[in-house]
Amino acid sequence: MATINEGFRDELIAHRVHLTRYEAGVVSKLVAALSTDDAELAARLLVALEDVPAGAVSVKKLTQVLAPVRDINRKAVTRFFGELGQVLKDFTEYEAGSGFDLMKSLLPEVVGERGLLKKIDAGQAYVRTVTEPFHGYALKGWTDKLEADRFARIVNTVRTGLGSGIAPDEIVKSVRGTKARNWQDGALNKSRANASAIGYSTLAHAAQVVREQTAAANDHLIKAKQWLSTLDNKTSPPCRIRDALQYTPDNQPIKHGIPWGDGPGRLHFHCRSTYTLIFRSWQDMGLLPDDLTSAEKERMNGEVPAASTYPEWISRQRASRQDDILGPVRGKLLRSGGLKLTSFYTEAGRWLTLDELRQRDAAAFKRAGLE
Structure with missing residues (x-):
């Protein structure tokens, strides 16, 4: 959670x-x-x-x-x-x-x-x-x-x-x-x-x-x-x-x-x-034990999130958000095609077209059911 x-x-x-x-x-x-x-x-x-x-x-x-x-x-x-x-x-x-x-x-x-x-x-x-x-x-x-x-x-x-x-x-x-x-x-x-x-x-x-x-x-x-x-x-x-x-x-x-x-x-x-x-813990906010459910207390522990890179962040987002940001085809390639976010770019940081992606890794399109 x-x-x-x-x-x-x-x-x-x-x-x-x-x-x-x-x-x-x-x-x-x-x-x-x-x-x-x-x-x-x-x-x-x-x-x-x-x-x-x-x-x-x-x-x-x-x-x-x-x-x-x-x-x-x-x-x-x-x-x-x-x-x-x-x-x-x-x-x-x-x-x-x-x-x-x-x-x-x-x-x-x-x-x-x-x-x-x-x-x-x-x-x-x-x-x-x-x-x-x-x-x-x-x-x-x-x-x-x-x-x-x-x-x-x-x-x-x-x-x-x-x-x-x-x-x-x-x-x-x-x-x-x-x-x-x-x-x-x-x-x-x-x-x-x-x-x-x-x-x-x-x-x-x-x-x-x-x-x-x-x-x-x-x-x-x-x-x-x-x-x-x-x-x-x-x-x-x-x-x-x-x-x-x-x-x-x-x-x-x-x-x-x-x-x-x-x-x-x-x-x-x-x-x-x-x-x-970074929000305080529920105790530091002055809330009482009876104010919250056990799940709410667990979520309000005041801990700082671990560092996260953008590729890590987008990999754990819901499918609709991935599709919105990357486009539906790249979203499927990320989820089901075995590709990582970095695969969508050249080494110089240029965004690859779908045709270029297909030429590089046609198998990924098949795994994602895009063929």
Whole structure:
């Protein structure tokens, strides 16, 4: 029988997997919103270049000439962060509710009946998300920084092109990119990558704000935190060394010397780490023997779950969850075909297609009844 701490950890890992999908979809839409006015920006830039005087042009003069372009850039960045703000409102509300519901589903009913389980205010979590810094800036700071960096990139590209004697229409292509390459060969593409990193990190920051407030509101039920890193070929060294390490509720190391830093989700850009809460034993929660069944007492022993890798975690999940994460064919190959999770990837970490898997191990498909 799994303990409450084991169950909570496993559900949080599943939540992190689904959150990764959610983040990808949201960030893709946000970056598309940032690029909505690129055609107008390119047209204004071409017109503005007609007013650029011959010879060397200072950054100050060029900035003045490109004022219409700067206005469009500001509008695009404002739209990006406006839509991100609305996403954060919905996201913090969802995270606050799902975190509470998960604890309520795992803890014995008596915990809720005694009023021991506390739900946080999602509105307060949202305010903290947008006002507290992450990676050095609060959300307003990231707005200003993205706007300034994006415009500076445009100015520098234009100045370089003018200095090299490039024609105005070619300079515009250097800024926006070309349709043949899906606009990815222009200076603005770097700003899209920066916006994407900001989007991912903001959502991770929001998730951790909710987690921190939930832990603080229920500190009478919690004795420790345990770092959970997504262990694959993309995991950063700082996250690898922290995986499964324990920290006190106020983020002090337990039996090791590795600092918490900015915490999971905020340790670096696009950090995919999270953490689980280690609940106290039923005795340390102040519950009485008659409050619980024997099974509930056994599940609420306060023990810390043993370290678990992602392949180990997914191997013990229910079939429907395996199919949801891996796809139904790979799910059957995992359960009945004798394949391990690592078999679905190349040594470089690339996800193998089903045809490639079949070429590598046709017998596994037969064992899984897929032939």
